[in-house]
Amino acid sequence: MALARHNLGTVIAFEFARTIKKRGFAIATLAIPVLLIVVFALIYASNTSTHATADAQKNARFSFSYTDASGIIPAAGAQAAGGTPVSDRGSAIEAVKNGTSEAYFDYPADPSKEPVKVYGVDKGMFENGKYEAVAKQLLGASAQYQVKNPALTAALTGTVKFDSETYKDGHVAAGVGGVIPPMLFLVVFYLSMILLSNLMLNSTLEEKENRVTEMILTTLNPTTLIMGKIISLFMVGLVQILVFLAPVGLAYLFFRDSLALPEMNLSSLVFEPGPMLIGALLLVGGFTVFTGVLVAIGAIMPTAKEAGTIFGPLMAMMFIPFYTFSMVISNPEALIVQVFTYFPLTAPVTALLRNGFGTLSPVEAGIVIVELFVVGILILRLAVHLFRYGSIEYGRKLSITGTFRRTDLATK
Incomplete structure (x- = not known):
């Protein structure tokens, strides 16, 4: 029995040492961690660049014109966001086309049935999203301002938190x-x-x-x-x-x-x-x-x-x-x-x-x-x-x- 235990220990030590000393094992074992380090480094660099771009877009302001057939947008709120009301829709769109105006938002009479038209000067695929984001944010803030009820606003915007609890065999699951x-x-x-x-x-x-x-x-x-x-x-x-x-x-x-x-x-x-x-x-x-x-x-x-x-x-x-x-x-x-x-x-x-x-x-x-x-x-x-x-x-x-x-x- 003692000899068998000795032989088993010898086999384990020999096989373990032989396997980890192989060049192929070292390459295969280290390849994934090295690859993960490279991927993490690329993600780190990309996230740093993305955060910088996001901060720049967040702090950037642009002027826009708008028409509001719904009557939801208050003039003071739109002005604070950089908006100027206009009466001629066609002229506002033309101004965006020739570059004299950076953006134009056309709010319909009933936003629940008709889309909000957003027009802007092309700034590239990633930066163009700021136009729709500002138009949406302005409409949402205006609606919340008119409701003037935090509880209703939370219910309508889906920001209400829910805490669920289920039971199994008489105990909390x-x-x-x-x-x-x-x-x-x-x-x-x-x-x-x-x-x-x-x-x-x-x-x-x-x-x-x-x-x-x-x-x-x-x-x-x-x-x-x-x-x-x-x-x-x-x-x-x-x-x-x-x-x-x-x-x-x-x-x-x-x-x-x-x-x-x-x-x-x-x-x-x-x-x-x-x-x-x-x-x-x-x-x-x-x-x-x-x-x-x-x-x-x-x-x-x-x-x-x-x-x-x-x-x-x-x-x-x-x-x-x-x-x-x-x-x-x-x-x-x-x-x-x-x-x-x-x-x-x-x-x-x-x-x-x-x-x-x-x-x-x-x-x-x-x-x-x-x-x-x-x-x-x-x-x-x-x-x-x-x-x-x-x-x-x-x-x-x-x-x-x-x-x-x-x-x-x-x-x-």
Whole structure:
């Protein structure tokens, strides 16, 4: 037992060090953070320029003429905004055309039925919007001035705030704040599979292609070797996730306002023990299933090129449940949602989605969790068995049934 633990630690340390020292791994791991830094720098520069332009437009004033058939616009308010009343609509439009007047607004008798006509001298696509903005602002301010009732003004302009509260089982429902924490497990599942799936697939293929597997297996138990590779790859994945998140975290902490990043109110998040525990178990179970399948594929296929033909469809299974996203939320009893919930390769994503949105019952969660762990462990055992017999199959795909016939012959 002590020797097995020693061998497992040796495999983990060797595989971890070998993976992170590869030039391709360093390039792939650092490429995304560098790209994020470049994107953040461009956003920062663009936002700085945009804010400067917006401030310039906000402070800029222009004169305009207007006609008001509605009688809503008070002369004093229009004059304060830079407006001059005119009586001849045609002459006002002509003045804009020849450039002697910068803008002209034509307010109809009933703005609710007819549009306000806005005419202005072309200042470019982005600056031309100031004409309509000023015309709209003047009309809104004039209407509010005539109403002279803050309550009615708020109701009419849609600025009234609403505070909603819903109940579930006699308690206040968590709402969106209770959905986000369990959904983080789905994010972690996708990140881990996207980052590690290719490494898992090649973890056994590399030794087979180098034709050193049979020498390794003379000193190591196949189970120890496979488990060591899986644990080391999980550690590599954690390193990659931390490297990827580092620039995002630094940008949020020090440049949130400059990059226009949304403010996160962590106090609104609700960490309910039940959904969080279920999410964690679904994450581990789903990771076990996909890891076993990928290692088994690597044990069967002689080369990475041939393994790629199965790798693509397998990864697609993780995204198929999103095609039924609306049904997962609104109609979880639908047949296709039930199939996706219990089919091992779609169960992790579907169950994590339903768990986040509160449509996965405790009984369903228990069944899926047990299924994922049982199927995952069985597939891992099969992967170890296939790796033992497929380690010397260099030129052709391993026959699964053939390996079991060899086992039967060996026991006789």
